[in-house]
Amino acid sequence: MKSILFKSSLIFLLFISSSIFAQDFQGKVTYMSKTTLDIDFSASGIPADRIQMIKERMKNNLEGTYEFTFNKTASIYKQEEKLDQSPNGGGGMRMMFMGGGASGKYYKNIQTKILAKENEFSGKFFLIKDSLTSYNWKMEQETKIIGQNLCFKATAVVERPMKREFQFGRGSQTEEQRKEAEKKEEENKNMKELITVTAWYTLDIPVSHGPGEYWGLPGLILEIADDNTQILCTKIVINPKEKEDISEPSKGKVISQKEYDEMVVEKTKEMRERMQNERQKSGGGGHIRIGG
Helix, strand or coil, rough: HHHHHHHHHHHHHHHHHHHHHCCCCCEEEEEEEEECCCCCCCCCCCCCCHHHHHHHHHHHHHHHEEEEEEHHHHEEEEEEEECCCHHHHHCCCEEECCCCCCCCCCCEEECEEEEEEEECCCEEEEEEECCCCCCEEEEEEEEEEEEEEEEEEEEEEEECCCCCCCEHHHHHHCCHHHHHHHHHHHHHCCCCCEEEEEEEECCCCCCCCCCCCCCCCCCCEEEEEECCCEEEEEEEEEECCCCCCCCCCCCCEEEEEHHHHHHHHHHHHHHHHHHHHHHHCCCCCEEEEECC
């Protein structure tokens, strides 16, 4: 039955392709993104009320609304601007995502297979230019409705850096404990693990686009589950009255993803060493790095 449903959807796709792929075709999707992160505060010595405040700040950094604009071949994914409502503008805590999204525009071109991401780091602007990540999608038989769209399931197994156990407040450790923790971190930094990415796509919108780095299916991706990150479509507008510019960004120093990640690792290590004494005095407010 599900096989028949899939074939019927493909036939339906042929009928609507001509209207979808008009010369001036453009679509706009709103996504909600949420990443969960478990951090061990037991050794931090931070009061319970301050721990709660830190968790609220983390939530503000790990959840967001994104706008995704696309045409037949290219797309731009960017986070909606929001005010930092936390006291003191975050209290010195910064969230760093290794190899993740972009702080500015995230451009993809599925025809030329290139990406360009605007990122700001340490007060400098970078333009990460690289090839698109290729996903070896496996088509599943499961279906579900997202909004008014029939969606099909696809999965892909990808290799990612091994997740770490986060301990907040390393300044409360002895010098010996700190060195041992840093040694273990160094030993594990190149370890990898296999993660199953689950995507839900709709043939109602026959483009191979998706939010962030995801793409390559026969229909628009409306939902992603990637380890501890969930991305869900909340609104779709096809051929909006006001068209937006979908061109490759050019702001920032051009750098590859590998070069950028290596730079962030090195600069983060330098900052951590410089701020070690300050963290020991304050008992909190450190830097948290997520991923590789």
